[in-house]
Amino acid sequence: MNVRRGDTVLVLAGKDRGKRGTVERVEKTKRGFGVVIPGINMAKRHQKARSRTQTAGIIDLPVPIHVSNVQVVCPRCDRPTRVGHGSSEGDHAQRTRVCKRCGEQIEVTTK
Numbered sequence: 001m002n003v004r005r006g007d008t009v010l011v012l013a014g015k016d017r018g019k020r021g022t023v024e025r026v027e028k029t030k031r032g033f034g035v036v037i038p039g040i041n042m043a044k045r046h047q048k049a050r051s052r053t054q055t056a057g058i059i060d061l062p063v064p065i066h067v068s069n070v071q072v073v074c075p076r077c078d079r080p081t082r083v084g085h086g087s088s089e090g091d092h093a094q095r096t097r098v099c100k101r102c103g104e105q106i107e108v109t110t111k
């Protein structure tokens with residue numbers, strides 16, 4: 001998995017192709033992993049009023065888009081890139097993600 005929550009990604013397929021967004025969450029779907037991005041791949045959902053506070057109606061909800069249809073945008077060089085893996089130096093070496101274009105580490109803002 002190259003995409004994580006908090007990543008800025010470029011959408012490669014679908015009606016929102018070419019748009020950018022921030023990954024809100026990663027979900028396991030029938031076709032593998034999907035990412036939910038607010039404002040991307042919006043669908044109409046017909047919602048029933050299940051409680052007093054929940055009103056019935058047609059609402060817009062972002063539905064997951066497959067991970068293969070997005071590409072991580074490097075925060076350093078601001079270009080969509082493939083992601084490589086490396087490890088940090090030191091006693092507590094951790095696996096890091098690296099931009100294949102500029103070689104910079106891709107930091108993740110949220111866990």
Ligand SMILES: [Zn+2]
Pocket residue numbers: 074075076077078079081099100101102103104
């Ligand atoms: Zn880069």
